[in-house]
Amino acid sequence: MADINLLPQLDAPHPLTKTILPQSPPFSVPSLIIAYRTVLAAETEAVKRYNQRQLEGAPKPLKDLAANNILASRVVGFLFPALQNMCHTLGDTPVTRLATEVDSAQGDALYDLGRKYIDHLICSFRTTTAPLKPPSSHPSRPSIDQLDDMLNDAIQDSATEHRSARTRALARDRYHCMVTNSIDANSFYKHKAIKQLQAETGAAVRTVQTCHIFNESILQNTQPDDEFPQQAGRQNASAALGILKMFGLEDIVDRLMTIGQDDVASASGVHDLLNILSLITDIHAAFDHLKIAFEPTDEPHTYDIVFAHPEAAIGFFGLKKRITLTNFATRRRFKQAGGLLELPLPEPRLLALHAVCVRVAHMSGAAQALDDLDRDVEDTLVLARDGASANLLDMKLSPLVQTVA
Template structure:
């Protein structure tokens, strides 16, 4: 998947999407196309990317209306349609909407740092005793295996004879299996009142993603995440081996829903990721050259529900939009520049870098 222009109003992709059936969708989309054309003509690469961060989600979210309904698309339409006609202010409105979704949605489903590595369990893995933390619940829910490759968690195998026998029968090699957050662990850190204090301690950037979830009609999900330790609930966790964890966090791998509940197609940014999965997988669904690359994220344990399908669908949307819009490349370049820059330049030439780095932390006013 590579960066791509927005489809025109006359294109089969747009016509077959059915998006024009929504009120004001066609006129709003025309504004976006005009802003894209002017940004391309001006050579304003970041603005081109921001416009596409608005346009591509419309098609992606509308395609997932069976999961979300029309509310997300209607929200984006309502944000863009009031923009004034003409060259200036209208385009700026589109750019700012794109910046908001890049910084407070895509960035919140994207983690660039090393995955948070939880210490492996020290107790013997048994369901009655393995419910101390959400990470432990997730690992037990997922049968002490990476959900994609089937690789067993090495510490769990070490302490359990039954897992040792199963691992020997299936082959492969035990590895570290990590807890991977669907929505970034840092997203809601400090949001809400602590149990010990009545003082509300909000990070600057958390309200942005929670406001977007609420505006998309996902109020219950936003409130669940806003609760104390809500982001660590088992429905926001996947059990993945480290390399796949890193690819998921960086939006290079995602899961698309199928017609069957809790069954997902494994999608990835480049074929190298697919080759890696096939090479180490001990599951027939994800091993071998003709693997279907699908997996079941089901759970028959009431205390540990499967990963939330709406969160997975939003992650998939953000991953696809990040690559189609150029946001993924922009954010990667921004991080490389930050790593290579020890101090900001006195002449102001680092202003773009500084602005890009602090933009996701700007206060977003609205419903949180």
Template sequence: MTALPSANEANRILPRDAPNAISLYTTLILPAERLAVERLEAAGDKATTDLKALVVYARVVGYLLLFPPSDIARDALLGEVASCNDSSKPDPFEALYGLGKSYVSHIISLFKSARGKTPTPESHPSRPSFDRLQADHLQELQPSPRDHSSAKKSALVRDNFRCMVSGKVDDNSERAGLTQRLPNEMITVTQCCHIFPDALEAVSPARHGDKEQAVSSVWTFLDRFGFQDVCKELMGATAGFNPHHLENILTLEINAHVLFDRLDLWFEAVEGQPNMYHVGITSKRTHADFGWPQMVHFISHHQGLPLPNPSLS
């Protein structure tokens, strides 16, 4: 994980009306990172996983403070970081490392690794007429699907049977006659990608095990970070959490899906331009490496099928 920006750089990033943020960053977060790095380097070849993790924990807190998802999130984080500022303890940064660990354990790790496996799309054995097949497919559409298969079908129609990033045509849909490919269009295999992982659905309200505690933590963090509207949208009025709602679904080719699940691909909404997004990728790669544009415009190709909610991306 990349080292935190210097105090001078952070001073340019953080808002001027948040002097407490600058103070906590320079007097608590940066020293915590520096000490963790020194401990790691001193251990040399004997460095443990725990020592390496301390560096990550400090940096996670630092980057969240510098680039929070919202002003409300920054305010909430400031309160938590301030509560970690206790120089009377033997290890003055223990609480800060613990805060970073909670974010990694309860949020980042869950989103990065707890996604359900995407079923392999089935090939169609025959090729009926294009119009009839498409009509049959349209009858099955649901704006708020309750299962993976229905979400996949509805999202494919919404996205014109193409990857939302590369624009490549879904192979199985083209084979089945559900869409027609232009001469210059490329083929790919797409998958149904959940923004909020569908693993969040697989819990029982009657149980209080580790899985239930982890999922509860996700909703708690979202609520405290100012995403009450997102929680309401995903939870629904009566039916509970529905990860298969189309506002939580992307149609992505396989490599894009893998990178998205690894948090190596993300979308940043363009202010003032609805459904327009910057395509973010890790610094080790370029858009040209994947044949992707730097910006994408999401379009619903079927009335009544909603696009991904920008608040979720």
């Protein structure tokens, strides 16, 4: 197997009985160092409480709470270097705002801050249930012989739902997976033009899916004027978008919250192509579960493809370590929201934040905890009478569990 980009591999599972955050921060900004030391103290205190409750034989809910606090402090701690390393794409605002929040946290409030970032940042870029993807074009449409006709057909589609986003994304991405260069099977079997394109490129034929960077389900049933949303789902959306705004991504929030003229069920801006990737099924699943990241480089729209585990990269035909995204239909335009817009490439700042979440979730142990939670939720039909399932119930009812409708 060719060399691949990997996240730092841990020597052992994330222990709860000792601290794991680096004692010396990998940055030299004084204000960040002061805030980071606060997080180090919080992790130390959480580990101390956990060990004490283990020694005392405390009830499981109390031990679970202590473990939860350890995880929350580690998430905040690993956010510092992850955001700092993405300053070339995100700027200094995210890590500076994080330090301000840490400085304002008193006592156990820092653990609540960590849970906020799990619930409303990490889980905003994590999808646990992949929906059945619609075909790239309406079944009744005849086969198209010329590629230009296919592109024109795609970009004239001005609807703002998932199906139309897929059609436009495939046109933008040359009907290929961005990472493996595989060509979309549905388009290949349906259109002579794509058969000709495959013959020219020699690409493998695979199912290519529409992948959302920012979790599509979060913006369901959300309106732009929801200043004080009452429903839990809307509160989750408000908190998630609030973090993006705090990090300086107000313009992206405005795009995500665009509502189509006939779309009253959700913010159809989540289907804006700035939030869309074209990926084969397995890469899509890995991206959704924070197992793979697109890490922006210094070159425009150029990304290092980074895997959390080396085993996950085995078997992918045509796998690329670095990709540069281009618009295949660069001279074409489509109508949306009353104006003419080019087919936008995926937004680098959204991909940078997804990459931050991958690194933080992996290094802190949150990725494993969320995967375990998904399995527990699926396997647990009846909660324990002695309260041993209380933490699971709390997690099950929280925004940590994200599914796509």
